[in-house]
Amino acid sequence: MLNDDQLLRYSRQLMVEDFDLAGQEALAGARVLVVGCGGLANPATLYLAGAGVGELVLADDDAVELSNLHRQVAFRRADVGQHKAEALKAQLLALNPEVSVQAHTLRVDADWLDREVAAASVVLDCTDNFATRQRINQACVIHRAPLVSGAAIRMDGQLAVFDLRQPDSACYACVYGDGTDGDLACSQAGIVGPVVGAIGTLQALAAIQVLQGKPLPASLRLFDGRTLSWREMRFHKDPTCPVCSRP
Template identity: 50%
Template sequence: MTLCPTRHAELDDAALLRYSRHILLDEIGVEGQQALADAHALVIGAGGLGSPALLYLASAGVGTITVVDDDAVDLTNLQRQIAHTEARIGVNKAQSAAESMRALNPHITIRPLHERVDAARLAALLGDADVVLDCCDNFATRHAVNRACVTARVPLVSGAAVRFDGQLTTFDLRDPAQPCYHCLFGEDGDASDGPCATFGVFAPLTGIIGAAQAAEALKLLIGLPVLAGRLQLLDARTLQWREMKYRKDPACPVCGEARPA
């Protein structure tokens, strides 16, 4: 299933040169790069995962990127949150990331939002989004984003990183037969990621997972296969990946037959 975004202006000569290494790829070409230019990505969180994801979405030419974060840059963030600088300590992370993205690619539209989104706000933001990247660091927000994406049928790319352990998957919620985040991680129990301030996190791990989230989002936007139904688990100590397959839960209260009408 491929997305059908609103078509923007044709790529000009400068854009064709800028994105030429993409265009050389048979799987992308001019048509795929145009699809990226026409697309809108919504990124929740501009921290460890959001930083590399946002920079790669911007460099790859995604035409509109909305980034949401209500937190401010702190000195402890700079060990891994590469979209920020020491000069921006105290600045809102969405605003700081937007500055880095504009420096990298001033030819796209960037919408930084300094706010914490609730269910109603998420529904509004998803109205014109083609893909959502969950780069947040708390379980409650992950589930709120998932519920909104299920309702709006917008694909969701999910990543997590704590200590030396990373995980990555994609929920292609355009297809009602596909599982959602709740099918994989229920809201009961102690499944929370836990804050980096408590457990710590290996700096390059967030870069690996965040960049992989960007890769999944770009592939979704140009119609290439993604990790739907497959959870990738990375042990950064050994740099070994494991894969776990998962299915839709018919009893899922969010996307299953038992969900409220």
């Protein structure tokens, strides 16, 4: 049950027909794992904390740098040099003290992911390297955890939801393979702030939809920031996928 303060705080989303009280309670009971605390996670977690997600678990081993601030808009100039996970936690609690936030300053490994993904209602991949993305996907396949994957570079963004609670769901590796192609960091290729912000924001929306049990189509959405346009590519489970189709 929501108290008066909560009814007021969440009133504008509760007015929305697709949201309702049961949807709000689903958010309050959820634990969201967010791997990476940069340009995707900044808006994603601000919106999730604002919306009233019960528990957020953050992981990142990086510190805030001056060159991050144009896109990692939850951070302030004074946060430079601080651990990203801790600095983000502070901002989320300032926004909504009712949300429980855990900040882990570490580079995630397979054991840590195995534990945390098992306890998560939904997982947001907000990282920027292919090897970690693959490890996150493997843990999500094992634990049948829904995975909301975002990526952005230069003027291009990508968003995909893998609802691995469904036995016929594709996984990240079905779509992207298991190679290391395309592992290009923002530090080398550059990134325009609102592009990564748009993708992170939609990761939050997709997570809310997943937590409220709304079906999302299995598709990869590609955003072109030059023309503000989207393309959609449907995908299917790969019967030869080495991650999710092993006998």
